[in-house]
Amino acid sequence: MRKTKKARWAADLSLSPPSSSSSSGSSGDIIEKDGDDRLTELPDIIRLHILAQLPFQDAIRTGVLSSRWRSLWRHRWPHPAVLDLSPHTVAASASADDFVAGVDRFLSARGRGRRIDTLFVALPPGRRYDADIKRWIEYAASCSIEDLRLVVSPSSLAGTSARPGRRLRRQERAAVSSVFFHSICECSNLTRLALSGLRLSSPSANIKRLSDLEVLDLHAAHVTDAALRRVVAACPLLRSLDLRLCRKLRRIVIAANSRLTSLTIVDCPRAMEVTVSAPDLRCFRYSGNYLTSYSFDSPKRLEEVCMNSGGPPSCLPPSNWVKTLGGLSNIKVLTLCSLSLQYVTIEGGNATRECNNFRNLRELQLLMGMMTVDNLMNIYTFFRICKCPRLEKLFIELPTTMNDPYVENYLMVPKEEPPEVDFKYLKIIKINNFNGHRNEMQLVRFLLGKAGVLESLMVITSKGFMLEEYINTVDGCCDSLHFLQSELSLFRKASVNAQIILSDREDNKFIPTHWEVYSKV
Numbered sequence: 001m002r003k004t005k006k007a008r009w010a011a012d013l014s015l016s017p018p019s020s021s022s023s024s025g026s027s028g029d030i031i032e033k034d035g036d037d038r039l040t041e042l043p044d045i046i047r048l049h050i051l052a053q054l055p056f057q058d059a060i061r062t063g064v065l066s067s068r069w070r071s072l073w074r075h076r077w078p079h080p081a082v083l084d085l086s087p088h089t090v091a092a093s094a095s096a097d098d099f100v101a102g103v104d105r106f107l108s109a110r111g112r113g114r115r116i117d118t119l120f121v122a123l124p125p126g127r128r129y130d131a132d133i134k135r136w137i138e139y140a141a142s143c144s145i146e147d148l149r150l151v152v153s154p155s156s157l158a159g160t161s162a163r164p165g166r167r168l169r170r171q172e173r174a175a176v177s178s179v180f181f182h183s184i185c186e187c188s189n190l191t192r193l194a195l196s197g198l199r200l201s202s203p204s205a206n207i208k209r210l211s212d213l214e215v216l217d218l219h220a221a222h223v224t225d226a227a228l229r230r231v232v233a234a235c236p237l238l239r240s241l242d243l244r245l246c247r248k249l250r251r252i253v254i255a256a257n258s259r260l261t262s263l264t265i266v267d268c269p270r271a272m273e274v275t276v277s278a279p280d281l282r283c284f285r286y287s288g289n290y291l292t293s294y295s296f297d298s299p300k301r302l303e304e305v306c307m308n309s310g311g312p313p314s315c316l317p318p319s320n321w322v323k324t325l326g327g328l329s330n331i332k333v334l335t336l337c338s339l340s341l342q343y344v345t346i347e348g349g350n351a352t353r354e355c356n357n358f359r360n361l362r363e364l365q366l367l368m369g370m371m372t373v374d375n376l377m378n379i380y381t382f383f384r385i386c387k388c389p390r391l392e393k394l395f396i397e398l399p400t401t402m403n404d405p406y407v408e409n410y411l412m413v414p415k416e417e418p419p420e421v422d423f424k425y426l427k428i429i430k431i432n433n434f435n436g437h438r439n440e441m442q443l444v445r446f447l448l449g450k451a452g453v454l455e456s457l458m459v460i461t462s463k464g465f466m467l468e469e470y471i472n473t474v475d476g477c478c479d480s481l482h483f484l485q486s487e488l489s490l491f492r493k494a495s496v497n498a499q500i501i502l503s504d505r506e507d508n509k510f511i512p513t514h515w516e517v518y519s520k521v
Helices: 002-013 044-052 056-064 096-110 130-142 164-174 178-184 225-233 321-326 338-347 349-354 373-385 438-450 477-488 515-519
Strands: 082-085 118-123 147-152 192-196 215-219 240-244 251-254 262-266 273-276 283-287 293-296 304-308 333-337 363-367 393-397 428-434 456-461 499-503
Touching: 096 118, 096 130, 118 130, 130 147, 130 178, 215 225, 225 251, 262 273, 293 321, 321 338, 333 338, 338 363, 338 373, 373 438, 428 438, 438 456, 438 477, 456 477, 477 499
Parallel strands: 082 118, 118 147, 147 192, 192 215, 215 240, 240 262, 251 273, 262 283, 273 293, 283 304, 304 333, 333 363, 363 393, 393 428, 428 456, 456 499
Antiparallel strands: none
């Protein structure tokens, strides 16, 4: 029946040009010879009819066609299909009970059966919502919901004087229990699910499958290892899994039959191991404490990897990270923290055998939590051991403050010998939080001298940037930038066309692929 309807409206559109057209090969073209986009020129009512036949995600993607398509998908139904039910939209400054009553009134007035693309519900603290959420999800299921996002706000607990552990336990008791997960499974058209602050500790082993779910985000969720395995197993088409601030997770296991292509793990403090048996995994992004064990059954298929760890530990924890890094032979985008570089340096000969060739690497980002002379040497060692013959973009994030005790000791370090490498394809270098210290200047000198086709070196200075170790008197940031420009211009450039761009503010001209991961830790 559905195919018949689609065929009928497609035939009625009559997009083909008249049969008298002089070019028989162009009779089905949507773009005419004069460049006019006849699909965009259709009346809004017809374009909305087209969008109504498309799945939610495909309808959004039509925004790339032209500016006239960009937000049209929001109006593809004759009634609002993107619902935001939060305290500021339903019952501002009201109690939790008033919020529930307001949502019930709104949904009752809207009526059942009207299509919902996206439903966002932000629950204010103050009560449990088990029965309420069950009721709202049943309503969403009757409206063919495709994108569901539920958030429990912890704001009322954050300002209490209780100890952190007690606040966490109170927050977990206030979270919604897992009984509503069975209601979610009734949403047969659900393709994306985001849960924040909810409890998923013990869904039963025989939970109903979410057969169409493709994207699952669990943020600040009370989810155990077993619960995660069951939920993932119940989603046979799941391709993206995002785990953030999930404090109960210890061993994250993705089963062998998974179709997962992207896995993100951010700030899960108890996590110790990651085991992924998904043969289609292309993107792995991790930020948090270093894991003791990384296991990928198909590391050669990974194309994007982000490894970021916080402040410097007193000693490096045991980890098989270097061996895992060496298996990324087809990696295209790689982000490493200063701790990752330290692992490579300490492994020495083993690292040389494991990480000798990143032949497909196009973008590299280095997140430097410190910038001592040892850190500079770690960067040199990485480029000496890990060959990156086709590197095109290099991003370096330097420490954010000059007062960092790990930074102060490198203002008078001896000159280090850079490695003999040749960046034949490196076109863009961007360095953030630049302070002009000697280690940083040596790094810039090294990069400028090795990048033979460099087009742009963008240097973003840190807040309050002052070159006090180079000049005695500086009157304002502009003078500092001018002096830095003159200092950098003295460095030998392997590329005569390289442009050095200095700024004291971020202009977002060049953005690294993984910026969203570490910026929200």
